[in-house]
Amino acid sequence: MSEVQKKAIVIGTGSGIGRALAFELSRDGYFVGLTGRDPEKLEKLRAELPGPSLVRQIDLRNTREAVHSLGNLIMQMQGMDLLVVNAGVLFHNSDLDWSLEEETIKVNVLGFAAMADVGCNYFLRRGKGTLAGISSVAGHRGSGRSPAYNASKAFMINYMEGLRQRLAATPIKVVDVRPGFVDTNMIRGRKGLFGVVSTEKAAGDILRAIKKGKRIAYVPGWWAVVMWFFKRLPESLYHFGYRKYIEWDTRPKPGQADRRLS
Numbered sequence: 051m052s053e054v055q056k057k058a059i060v061i062g063t064g065s066g067i068g069r070a071l072a073f074e075l076s077r078d079g080y081f082v083g084l085t086g087r088d089p090e091k092l093e094k095l096r097a098e099l100p101g102p103s104l105v106r107q108i109d110l111r112n113t114r115e116a117v118h119s120l121g122n123l124i125m126q127m128q129g130m131d132l133l134v135v136n137a138g139v140l141f142h143n144s145d146l147d148w149s150l151e152e153e154t155i156k157v158n159v160l161g162f163a164a165m166a167d168v169g170c171n172y173f174l175r176r177g178k179g180t181l182a183g184i185s186s187v188a189g190h191r192g193s194g195r196s197p198a199y200n201a202s203k204a205f206m207i208n209y210m211e212g213l214r215q216r217l218a219a220t221p222i223k224v225v226d227v228r229p230g231f232v233d234t235n236m237i238r239g240r241k242g243l244f245g246v247v248s249t250e251k252a253a254g255d256i257l258r259a260i261k262k263g264k265r266i267a268y269v270p271g272w273w274a275v276v277m278w279f280f281k282r283l284p285e286s287l288y289h290f291g292y293r294k295y296i297e298w299d300t301r302p303k304p305g306q307a308d309r310r311l312s
């Protein structure tokens with residue numbers, strides 16, 4: 051690792067967007083900190099990356115340990131210029147199973163805030179740096195199918211706005227990345243998706259937004275227009291459209307059990 055090499059840590063590189071972003075950063079010359087739950091997956095990724103990287107197991111379901119582990123990783127890497135908090139879970143949970151809501155809140159809310167705070171405190175001590183959080187267009191409206199997921203993304207959006215206000219007088223940047231649909235395990239197999247982009251395309255867009263120091267970046271950019279309208283839909287119209295979509299999505303095929311919302 052050279053003295054001037056930029057260093058980035060990505061929280062959640064086991065699969066999907068985080069994994070593609072690790073490649074994008076490595077190709078761009080970053081020394082990359084790879085984190086996730088499964089050390090084997092991370093070691094495999096480390097072997098595939100074109101540049102140097104370090105691996106650390108971080109499970110966001112335990113925030114105390116995660117805070118400690120991220121601090122250690124920053125020390126082990128001898129610094130950090132960029133922290134991307136990407137990890138997240140999405141469960142379809144119209145039955146309101148608390149264990150699923152709880153895991154979503156643990157990972158997407160508590161885990162996100164814990165990692166963001168470690169990053170910002172480190173950048174404050176150092177006087178510079180960039181935090182990027184992968185929220186979602188889902189953060190703009192509620193969802194009867196995944197209430198905790200959409201609410202967790204709204205939390206991230208609001209939290210990052212707060213951090214930008216807190217850090218306004220400093221050179222530290224906070225980039226809120228709001229993807230639409232990206233082809234990962236999280237959404238694979240769902241019906242009615244549109245404008246789905248590859249993880250490589252998403253990772254390229256994310257790194258460009260970070261380099262430009264954008265406050266908010268929709269991925270791809272045209273989602274900004276879609277969400278401008280979507281945010282303004284009256285709740286009654288939004289619920290009507292959403293319900294129609296769920297009915298269509300869960301309509302049983304001949305010989306299949308009925309999964310529709312009651």
Ligand SMILES: NC(=O)c1ccc[n+]([C@@H]2O[C@H](COP(=O)([O-])OP(=O)(O)OC[C@H]3O[C@@H](n4cnc5c(N)ncnc54)[C@H](OP(=O)(O)O)[C@@H]3O)[C@@H](O)[C@H]2O)c1
Pocket residue numbers: 061062063064065066067068069085086087088091108109110111136137138139140157184185186187228229230231232233234235236237
């Ligand atoms: N795909 C989309 O259409 C889409 C759209 C908008 C926003 N997003 C957001 O993009 C981010 C990445 O999602 P993805 O689409 O790439 O899905 P994914 O392939 O399921 O990736 C999820 C990532 O989160 C990590 N993760 C999950 N639980 C964790 C935990 N307890 N502790 C630490 N890491 C954990 C996973 O790491 P391990 O494999 O190591 O567990 C994995 O790297 C998420 O925040 C998601 O909400 C995705």
